[in-house]
Amino acid sequence: MQNYQHYINGTWVEPSSGEWFDTANPYTGEAWAKIAHGSPADVETAVSAAKAAFENGWADMKPTQRGRLLYKLADLIERDAAHLAEIEVRDNGKLIAEMSGQTKYMAEWYRYYGGLADKVEGAVIPTDKPGIFNFTRYEPLGVIGMITPWNSPLLLLAWKLAAALAAGNTAVIKPSEFTSASTLEFMKLFQEAGFPDGVVNTVSGFGVDVGAALVAHKDVSKIAFTGSDLSGQKIYESAAKTLKHISLELGGKSPNIVFEDADIEAAVMGAISGIFAATGQTCIAGSRLLLQRSIHDRFVERLVEVAKTATIGDPMSPDTHVGPVTTPPQYRKVLDYIEIAKQEGANCVLGGHSYSGPGAQGGQFVEPTIFTGVNNAMRIAQEEVFGPVLAVIPFDGEEDAIAIGNDVDFGLAAGVWTQDIGRAIRMSEKLRVGTVWINTYRAVSFASPFGGFKRSGIGRESGLDAIKEYMQVKSVWIAQETSVTNPFIMR
Template sequence: MIEVKSIIDGEEVKSDQYYYRECPYDTEKTVTKAHVANVEDLKRAIDTARDVFDNNRYNWVSDYKQRDRILFKISEKIREESQTFIELLVNEIGMPLRQARAHVNAAADIFEYYAGFGAKLYGNMKFLPNGDLIQLVKEPVGVVGAITPWNFPLTQSARKIAPALAVGCVVVWKPASYASAISYHLAKVIMGSGIPKGVVNVVFGPGEKIGSELVKDSKVDKISFTGETTTGKGIMQEASKNIKRVSLELGGKNPFILFKDANINQAIKGLMYGMFRNAGQACGATTRLIVEESIASEVEKAVVNAVKKLKIGNPNLEDTDVGPVVSKSQENKVLSYIDIGIKEGYKLLIGGKKVTSTELEKGYFIEPTVFSNVDNKSKIAQEEIFGPVLVIMYFRSEDDAVSIANDVIYGLTASIWTNDYRKALRISRMIKAGSIWINDAYTQPSEGLWGGYKQSGIGRELGLQGIEDFVEVKMLYTNVNDAYTHFKQVYKE
């Protein structure tokens, strides 16, 4: 069992209150004991961050070379500590071994990608027709409140912390309680990189208390949040009271559009990856299969055969494809949606139950589940289930496919499968989503971007766009020729 403590101004902080985290694949095992911070701890973390930024302690804001060296070091240390991170991901959130390994590498890649940006963040300048000069200067936004989720705890945290540090911001980080040990170990790696005290402060505690106060505090310049859409709406509403900057990476109900001219075999492999990685607990999961009607029967059989080959089991095993969902409450939520699908009369092709086999009965395992001939207006087609549940719908024309794909409140990702590249481009132009994969699914390179249209959020992470969310742009206007002719519009000598 790992004991987790908040880290404020470089020092670990204990508490008289704790919360315990059970292992999701063996609930008789406790994996984490986390000290619960109070509001006073949070205030101290915010004050520390404010002081570091406002007074440029350790030359943090001005010395981009220092920041670049530290980001490189964090990346190296994540790779050095990869085995520990993998074990924590498996035991604390139930991520299968192969997926955990890739997840750790992806987090290291993000820190590595943003290392070096501090030295390469340029503004712009331009001489005006009257000879005067304008300069556009990019500056760090200030104190960033980062609120991160449990489903992909390393990469989601890296996407916020790495670009924020690259440009000279300081961070107060509130990780998800389900992933406290994973987040704590990442925090320890960051602290061991040579980063100055108080640049990153980590506060563990419930979202309704610690997260809420972090959003409300006027000393925090920006909130970067990843999580559920309803929570994101609340954050946006609260932040509006003092016009706090926000970026929100929220939910998705993402289409996987499959045309009859696609490579069906490869498409089904992509669907299994896009839908069932991390037991479907992914905002970008391709949870709606929209298939051309003429190949519906063929595709449904192929989907069922592919699901049958998925191994549900202990995430410590190399051949496990689908692990448990993260908690009892998540298990109940997913099973309730499956029950809705059954009661509404949609055809259950496979799955639909909690796994009760002897070796898995102590965990939160749910069978990968597929419903077919689903009405896109139904709850299971419209709402984010965040579990291993796929719904299948049919289309006859390109316009029909686009209409179904866009007919949700979300717009995070989409996957388009066809061997006609012109068709793929036509469809991608019409789909309202932030990331669109053509003959691929759920790839997230550091060089790309992540974020969504509509109620999937505001702002973008990863790539060059990920930097822009943590800077302010300031104009400097220099009168070069002493003409001052524009003054005469108001003042005449």
């Protein structure tokens, strides 16, 4: 079995505890690598290295130089995308077709922010103070702690790391204990690209020791986290003790809303994509399908017909549509929610069980599951399942769809299917979410900001907005004359 050490200060480092833990392939259930079990001592070493790198050259490096390093890294990512994708599939069980696209596409985040690095400009401000010249400048925050999830480790790391590095920060990364291998493998490319030692560091381990120590560390200026809303809340509370900057990309219970004038076939495919792609293990899953009552029955009939054709099995096969649930705890959680929905009185029209048929191996498969007869007060409609489980809810008109769509604690994303442009605009204005897709679903780009409302998070990733999430603005005042008429009053 391969051993993955910590990556600290440009070198591979044994865990200070001398302890390791296994990472398992969700498809086979077999352990395939050993991961360094980090401790607060390892976090201390990594943060010290990141702080030294920040203070001894990285922050002062010309932004154009940082941009060139990010361009070089992007080229290396494209070269090794297939290799990185295979490691992610082995570690998290998602489809090779999706992960190959993600690992190749993530290069664009590093390329985009490489180009943006030298284009963040302050302003000359025409104040009302005579004889004073005032301007602003943007400066990096310092050491950024990054805590990433198990569902798309490298892509979601790119959303944080590319902007943070372009802004002049250094980083200490804590990947999920379930999927650390691809992030540690990725660290090899920073060496090859020529990044100075200590600029990027990774300490693997568990939230209770590595994550907690990183969030609490006084020399960490910001925490960037992707994960559940409950974990995000705990991180927010801990980070507040040292008044850290924070960005949180959390869960969702996104409504995928289909009106009677929609292209039904396209909307069916959008509903499938929204919930069964990635085995439903995505924060933007369209886990609530809102159907206008007049099309409800025929839409559900077609939806079930298409969903039944999904091939369940080996995520390394390009023909597979639905892979295993990534972790044993999540597998049990998904099955628990299916039972909760049945107890609440929802009608299971497809699936509803674990899957052990052809292509199954390792015991972590759940059938694509569709519930009808759901009302928005049910737990299956209010709580994030994070699996291939869809709740279908009828509605009557625009106002009803908006009311149901917004009636959750989350606000990450929504889909709207209609051929009425006026309705599309009205819905995009009224839905309390960070992303609205019209006649499509699950589209993201390095150029467009992403983030949530309500319990779906704080801050934005990607796009022009994101780089300033990793910077602070400074106002500079220069007196053109040195004489002071009265030093005891505000100038």
